[in-house]
Amino acid sequence: MTLSASTFPAKTNPLPSWSESPTREAILDFIRAVTDEGGEDFVPPSERIATFDNDGTLWVEYPIYTQFLFTIERLKALAPQHPEWQIMQPFKAVLEDDREKVGASGVKGLMDLTAVASAGMTADKFAREVRSWLTTTRHPRFDRVYARCIYLPQLELLDTLRAHAFKTFIVSGGDQAFMCPVTAEIYGIPPEQVIGSTVVSELKLKDGQADLVRKPGINSIVDRETKPVSILQHIGQRPILAFGNSDADREMIEYTMAGKGRRLGLFLHHTDAVREYAYDREGQVGVLARVLDDAAANDWVIVDMKNDWSQVFPDT
Amino acid sequence: MTLSASTFPAKTNPLPSWSESPTREAILDFIRAVTDEGGEDFVPPSERIATFDNDGTLWVEYPIYTQFLFTIERLKALAPQHPEWQIMQPFKAVLEDDREKVGASGVKGLMDLTAVASAGMTADKFAREVRSWLTTTRHPRFDRVYARCIYLPQLELLDTLRAHAFKTFIVSGGDQAFMCPVTAEIYGIPPEQVIGSTVVSELKLKDGQADLVRKPGINSIVDRETKPVSILQHIGQRPILAFGNSDADREMIEYTMAGKGRRLGLFLHHTDAVREYAYDREGQVGVLARVLDDAAANDWVIVDMKNDWSQVFPDT
Numbered sequence: 275m276t277l278s279a280s281t282f283p284a285k286t287n288p289l290p291s292w293s294e295s296p297t298r299e300a301i302l303d304f305i306r307a308v309t310d311e312g313g314e315d316f317v318p319p320s321e322r323i324a325t326f327d328n329d330g331t332l333w334v335e336y337p338i339y340t341q342f343l344f345t346i347e348r349l350k351a352l353a354p355q356h357p358e359w360q361i362m363q364p365f366k367a368v369l370e371d372d373r374e375k376v377g378a379s380g381v382k383g384l385m386d387l388t389a390v391a392s393a394g395m396t397a398d399k400f401a402r403e404v405r406s407w408l409t410t411t412r413h414p415r416f417d418r419v420y421a422r423c424i425y426l427p428q429l430e431l432l433d434t435l436r437a438h439a440f441k442t443f444i445v446s447g448g449d450q451a452f453m454c455p456v457t458a459e460i461y462g463i464p465p466e467q468v469i470g471s472t473v474v475s476e477l478k479l480k481d482g483q484a485d486l487v488r489k490p491g492i493n494s495i496v497d498r499e500t501k502p503v504s505i506l507q508h509i510g511q512r513p514i515l516a517f518g519n520s521d522a523d524r525e526m527i528e529y530t531m532a533g534k535g536r537r538l539g540l541f542l543h544h545t546d547a548v549r550e551y552a553y554d555r556e557g558q559v560g561v562l563a564r565v566l567d568d569a570a571a572n573d574w575v576i577v578d579m580k581n582d583w584s585q586v587f588p589d590t
Numbered sequence: 591m592t593l594s595a596s597t598f599p600a601k602t603n604p605l606p607s608w609s610e611s612p613t614r615e616a617i618l619d620f621i622r623a624v625t626d627e628g629g630e631d632f633v634p635p636s637e638r639i640a641t642f643d644n645d646g647t648l649w650v651e652y653p654i655y656t657q658f659l660f661t662i663e664r665l666k667a668l669a670p671q672h673p674e675w676q677i678m679q680p681f682k683a684v685l686e687d688d689r690e691k692v693g694a695s696g697v698k699g700l701m702d703l704t705a706v707a708s709a710g711m712t713a714d715k716f717a718r719e720v721r722s723w724l725t726t727t728r729h730p731r732f733d734r735v736y737a738r739c740i741y742l743p744q745l746e747l748l749d750t751l752r753a754h755a756f757k758t759f760i761v762s763g764g765d766q767a768f769m770c771p772v773t774a775e776i777y778g779i780p781p782e783q784v785i786g787s788t789v790v791s792e793l794k795l796k797d798g799q800a801d802l803v804r805k806p807g808i809n810s811i812v813d814r815e816t817k818p819v820s821i822l823q824h825i826g827q828r829p830i831l832a833f834g835n836s837d838a839d840r841e842m843i844e845y846t847m848a849g850k851g852r853r854l855g856l857f858l859h860h861t862d863a864v865r866e867y868a869y870d871r872e873g874q875v876g877v878l879a880r881v882l883d884d885a886a887a888n889d890w891v892i893v894d895m896k897n898d899w900s901q902v903f904p905d906t
Contacts, residue, residue, distance in 0.1 A: 320780060397822055441782070454826040464636060465826025466757070467782070472823050477815045477841060484841075484848035486822050493823070499793045506713055506802050507788050507809070508824065510770040510781025525793060525800075532800035 282306075288434040291427040291585040298582065300575050301431065304538040308514060309438045315536040319439035323513040325505060325526060326428070328446035328453060328470075330519040330560040331542055332461060334413070334423040336551040337559060338377045341452050342384055343420075344407050346376065348391040378558045381447035381471065381497045381522075388449050389473040393490035397451065397475060400488060405455040416587065421456050425542075426588045428517075432461055435515070443467045443513075445505060445526060447497040451488075469508045471495045498522050502529035519544070520560045527574060539574045541565055546580040549587075598622075604750045607743040607901040614898065616891050617747065620854040624830060625754045631852040635755035639829040641821060641842060642744070644762035644769060644786075646835040646876040647858055648777060650729070650739040652867040653875060654693045657768045658700055659736075660723050662692065664707040694874045697763035697787065697813045697838075704765050705789040709806035713767065713791060716804060721771040732903065737772050741858075742904045744833075748777055751831070759783045759829075761821060761842060763813040767804075785824045787811045814838050818845035835860070836876045843890060855890045857881055862896040865903075 282288050282302065292298040307315040308322065329335035349359075349368050359365030364383060367375040376383070392400050408421040416423055432442050442463055444453060450470030457463040474489040496504045502525055505513065516523070516530035519542040527539035543562060544553050555563040569576050579586065598604050598618065608614040623631035624638065645651035665675075665684050675681035680699060683691040692699070708716050724737040732739055748758050758779055760769060766786030773779040790805040812820045818841055821829065832839070832846035835858040843855035859878060860869050871879040885892050895902065 320774060323782075443782075450823065450826065458636060466639075466759075466824065468826060475819050475822055477818045477845065479841070479844060482848060484818065484845040486818060486845075502793045502800065502802060503791050506791055507766065508782065510766065510784060525795070528795060529793065529800040529802075532798060 288437075289427065289430050291430055291583060293582055293584045295582050297575060297577050301538070301540075304515065304536065305434065305438055307536055317514055317535065321511065321514065322435075322438070322440040323443065323509060323511055324435050324440045324515040325443045325445045325469075325509075325513045325517070325530070326432070327518040327520075327523050327526070328444050328448055330544065331517055331523075332424055332428050332444070333420075334416070334550065335519075335560050336544065336553055337557075338373050339384060339448065339559065340408075340420050340423070341388060341448050342373075342376060343411075344404065344452070345384070345388045345391045346371075346373075347407075349387065352391065374558070380558070382492075382495060384447075385449060385471050385473065385492050385495060388452070389488070389492055390490045392473070392488045395488050396478075397486040397488065400451055401455040404452050408456050418587065418590070421460055422588060422590070424460055424588065425583070426585050427583045429461065429588065431517075432463070436462065440515070441467065443469060443505075443509060445496060445501050445516075446470045447495065447522065449473065469496060469504050471497070499525045501526040505529070514538070516540070517542070520562050521564050522561075524565050528572075531572065531574075539572070540577055541569065541574060542577045542579060545578050546583075546586065548580075550579060552580075604753075605743065605746050607746055607899060609898055609900045611898050613891060613893050617854070617856075620831070620852065621750065621754055623852055633830055633851065637827065637830065638751075638754070638756040639759065639825060639827060640751050640756045640831040641759045641761045641825075641829045641833070641846070642748070643834040643836075643839050643842070644760050645764055646860065647833055647839075648740055648744050648760070649736075650732070650866065651835075651876050652860065652869055653873075654689050655700060655764065655875065656724075656736050656739070657704060657764050658689075658692060659727075660720070660768070661700070661704045661707045662687075662689075663723075665703065668707065690874070696874070698808075698811060700763075701765060701787050701789065701808050701811060704768070705804070705808055706806045708789070708804045711804050712794075713802040713804065716767055717771040720768050724772050734903065734906070737776055738904060738906070740776055740904065741899070742901050743899045745777065745904065747833075748779070752778065756831070757783065759785060759821075759825060761812060761817050761832075762786045763811065763838065765789065785812060785820050787813070815841045817842040821845070830854070832856070833858070836878050837880050838877075840881050844888075847888065847890075855888070856893055857885070857890060858893045858895060861894050862899075862902065864896075866895060868896075 308317040329339055346368050413423050448470050450472050453468050454465040457468050472493040474491040474493045475486045478485050478487050512533040513530045515538045516527050517540045531537045531539045544551050624633040645655055662684050728735055729739050764786050766788050769784050770781040773784050788809040790807040790809045791802045794801050794803050828849040829846045831854045832843045833856045847853045847855045860867050
């Protein structure tokens with residue numbers, strides 16, 4: 275591989291919060307290779323597509339998805355109007371704060387509850403409420419709002435990729451409408467580059483107004499084998515780099531790696547109980563098991579949070 | 591409104607194939623207003639979203655959608671393996687070249703037939719076949735391939751919008767996969783900015799390969815009231831400019847115009863039987879009737895092909 279001196283100017287450090295390690299080198303080597311115009315691995319800018327999972331890859335997901343916390347709060351506020359929820363699952367578990375039971379319902383359960391919790395709201399109002407909640411509700415442990423429970427090394431990676439003409443996308447099981455209101459500000463990813471699960475929406479025309487109203491049903495779930503399908507339907511081409519953190523991202527990485535030419539597939543391994551959390555094979559959130567078993571045979575890069583990241587969160 | 595001298599440098603003519611007319615002025619006024627940093631109508635670049643219908647707005651749709659022609663050709667090639675099609679509608683009409691009956695089935699019928707005609711193909715192979723067909727099959731009347739049966743004034747408008755930091759999107763009832771393989775080249779619109787109807791696709795993993803395979807079913811139809819819904823699900827924000835050509839684009843324009851601040855909604859009226867076609871209230875393709883009745887009351891701009899465009903197609 276040709277090392278292009280100009281790709282990373284000597285004076286700058288493109289990934290300052292990534293420790294010097296083979297992981298960091300693998301990332302920088304990949305970027306050098308696909309952007310080296312004379313090299314055999316060169317990829318034209320229009321095909322430099324990078325996709326990132328969100329929960330557990332760009333922001334904290336453990337021990338329960340942030341979207342669940344928002345949704346639980348809304349459902350509790352709505353509960354007085356729904357006495358039946360006192361005896362009806364999964365609402366009963368929500369009202370009893372049984373987070374283990376709520377969390378166990380996974381992406382589908384999350385989307386079901388969020389759809390019910392926001393039914394009847396216009397898309398614009400939902401976006402305002404999400405934005406307000408994410409930027410004012412503080413994480414009990416990290417002393418920062420949820421919109422800042424994001425990983426500094428990933429922000430640096432996103433910036434470095436974009437500086438090399440990559441287009442960066444989110445591909446997440448979370449509600450697209452729960453991410454879009456903040457992704458441009460917190461990640462530099464505009465709303466049209468955010469792919470997530472969606473609820474049913476309906477156009478309501480009245481008195482010169484035209485609003486999209488959220489309905490209590492799911493339109494699409496973006497998870498496991500539907501991540502590649504959603505990438506096709508939204509991006510229309512195969513990524514050359516994909517980054518996930520759980521077995522549910524495996525198909526996205528397989529789809530990415532199976533394309534022709536040089537590719538990079540990465541998984542974040544949460545190994546840092548001191549600065550964030552340590553979890554992998556057990557539990558209900560972000561299970562990383564089959565991927566760990568098969569990573570070496572597939573040339574997937576496992577990013578070890580504890581050893582590969584010198585800093586986890588932005589300073590503020 | 592402040593006329594910013596620098597917006598359109600005196601030496602350049604941003605829309606050379608648009609005749610001097612109130613229509614052209616309305617477009618240029620709008621662009622000036624939303625890009626004038628000191629002005630009251632200023633819109634920041636991140637919100638400069640423009641959506642265009644495709645069939646009949648960017649490329650020729652009359653007397654039958656281009657995608658129907660491609661699909662009919664494929665179905666005829668497959669017919670020997672499907673003797674039942676000889677007696678089964680809508681296949682019988684296809685094989686008998688009854689284009690009026692085929693065309694009458696609309697966007698839903700079009701997608702049904704295309705899904706059947708391409709079932710079992712990988713997304714990559716379908717993209718190659720579409721690209722090859724569009725760039726080699728000649729239109730019988732216009733002496734050019736279908737990929738060049740596109741409107742020069744619209745190419746100029748797309749370029750001008752992008753030069754003013756707009757992001758340009760296609761929002762079409764046609765199969766997204768029938769447009770994506772050529773839109774970057776012919777319109778300067780990358781595949782991730784193309785929203786269209788989609789067939790069901792399935793991930794097939796085998797021997798280190800990972801392909802998306804088209805199935806004989808419809809995943810989504812983008813038409814009428816689902817155009818705004820698809821815009822929300824794909825772009826995540828409301829356009830400030832939308833351009834269509836039929837009653838099926840009405841909801842997209844209403845959704846666009848109902849946003850806060852300055853907006854522009856346009857419909858192309860096919861009035862030019864000599865250089866292209868003249869059609870509006872009658873027929874099965876591109877019906878423009880209710881929109882013509884209501885345009886004035888809603889401040890929609892009707893673009894008159896015959897009078898507003900000095901040239902219709904690019905020279906080659």
